[in-house]
Amino acid sequence: MYKLNLDIAQFLKDYWQQKPVVIKGAFPHFEDPISADELAGLACEEEITSRIVVTQKDNWEVIQGPFEDYDNYGETHWQLLVQAVNHWYPDSQPLVEAFRFLPDWRFDDLMVSFATPNGGVGPHIDNYDVFIIQGEGQRRWTVGDNTPQQCRGGNPNSPLVEDFDPIIDMVLEKGDMLYIPPGFPHCGETLTLALSYSIGYRAPSQQELVSEVADYLLDKNLGQQRFTSASEPTNPGIISQDHQLGIMSLLSQLAQDPASYQVVLGKLLSQNRFELDICEGEEAYSIDDLQDAFEQGAGVNRIGGLKVLRLEKDAQSRLFINGEIYDLPNTPETMLAQLSDHVSFDCETALALCEHAEVQQLLLALINQGLYYLSDEEEA
Structure with a gap:
């Protein structure tokens, strides 16, 4: 059982989706729910999403799992990350339960990382909220302000950003927790062999919502209403502002009709990004x-x-x-x-x-x- 030492009401009022914060001793007497060997075992499985990030000079190499062995990576400068550990390792579920003061629809997964000294993923920005709980070992975390950041090396396709001026610079020890809202650049540097636990929370993007709405309308053969107008512009080659607003109002009408959006939201928000460990039996129960x-x-x-x-x-x-x-x-x-x-x-x-x-x-x-x-x- 994991009891979070946090004033939840104050956290939601002052920090949630607003600014990062370190909570020292967030989990007093914290015990790792999984060992490094057990985590490495999960990363051997084909259906489990895992990756190794190797820290190189001014660069980071990402290798996708599964992994059969780790001998080639040495004793420093790499980190193993395994997604959705809560799907596959039941003993990790109590740690997830400690965060159910937030709604289940927001919850993404529990990612667990094992890092060697100097291992990390580099400075980056996430588009989701994350709680990072330190298990065994020590990691130094720096977090920058929510301001525009330059992609690493000027490469627009790089997931990394340039170094930033930190507003948080803290070494996390066992049981400490760092919360980071979307948009804040951050970087973790491993000081000793370490296990860390990332509890992630996501909300749907406009792209995801529009895609889900479109699929629903097509499946149900709905959304047949077309734009009509009471007046037309005098210039034949122009789309008037009234027509622009009128056409787009067809979408806003869907957004205001529960019969149109409730099914979309219910189906979308109850899905998982990562595969579930379905435990169907050999014979059906009666x-x-x-x-x-x-x-x-x-x-x-x-x-x-x-x-x-x-x-x-x-x-x-x-x-x-x-x-x-x-x-x-x-x-x-x-x-x-x-x-x-x-x-x-x-x-x-x-x-x-x-x-x-x-x-x-x-x-x-x-x-x-x-x-x-x-x-x-x-x-x-």
């Missing part, structure tokens, strides 16, 4: 199997990283799970809240939920799809 398992003391858990979301003031009674819609027209709002707010249920809670036939069928379907799994009661 209702009787499920009931018997709960009566024998089994609980039920979500797989790591799975998002179960509901929309406030939704036009329908439903959940959005992993980009799919699950209609639950007869399920009370309180049960929808239970299902979306909790990642696990003990046997007694599961039995109570299954007294509602619609929820029972939902849990059965999710277990048979490998999105939920039965667990010992102490795991739930």
Whole structure:
């Protein structure tokens, strides 16, 4: 269990998406949820996104995983990064739980890095919020102000930026945490062998929203309304300002219609960027199997990283799970809240939920799809 030593209300008011901050001792008595060897083992797997960054003079080389061995990289100047560790390593989930004061739809993944002395990824800017928790070892972090930055070496395609004047320059030790909002340049330099944990939060871009809206309209054969006008310009070769605004208002009408945007948002925000560790069984469970398992003391858990979301003031009674819609027209709002707010249920809670036939069928379907799994009661 990880308890975050943070005044959450003050953090949300003064820092969240506004400015970076270091919280010393954010996790008192912090214990690494994964070892360097276990992390290296995950990076051997084809389906897990990993990379090694090698620090060279004024440059950084990126090698994409999977990796069979690490002997060629030496004892300094490199860093291993593994994405979505929470999907594949259940013991890391309690660290993620410490940050659920922020909504699940924003959460991206838990990235874990193992770095040798002088290892790092170079000065860069992220387009997401990140909490960096220091595990074993020490890393020095510098963070610059949210001002325009030059790409490294004048190369517009470089993910790196030129060196910056720091507004934060701090060595993080075990249990310390650094928060960085989008747009602030930062750079980490490893001082000793170190494990670090990055909890990332993303919001959709305009490109992603427009793409999702377009796909939805095409799939459902909607969005057929066309522009009409009451007057025309006198010059044939001009697009009048009234016509410009009128045409673009067709998009704003969609954005103001819940029937048009709620499905789009629910599906988009419940998806994951990284592959999930689906745990589908060899044989499908029946209702009787499920009931018997709960009566024998089994609980039920979500797989790591799975998002179960509901929309406030939704036009329908439903959940959005992993980009799919699950209609639950007869399920009370309180049960929808239970299902979306909790990642696990003990046997007694599961039995109570299954007294509602619609929820029972939902849990059965999710277990048979490998999105939920039965667990010992102490795991739930």
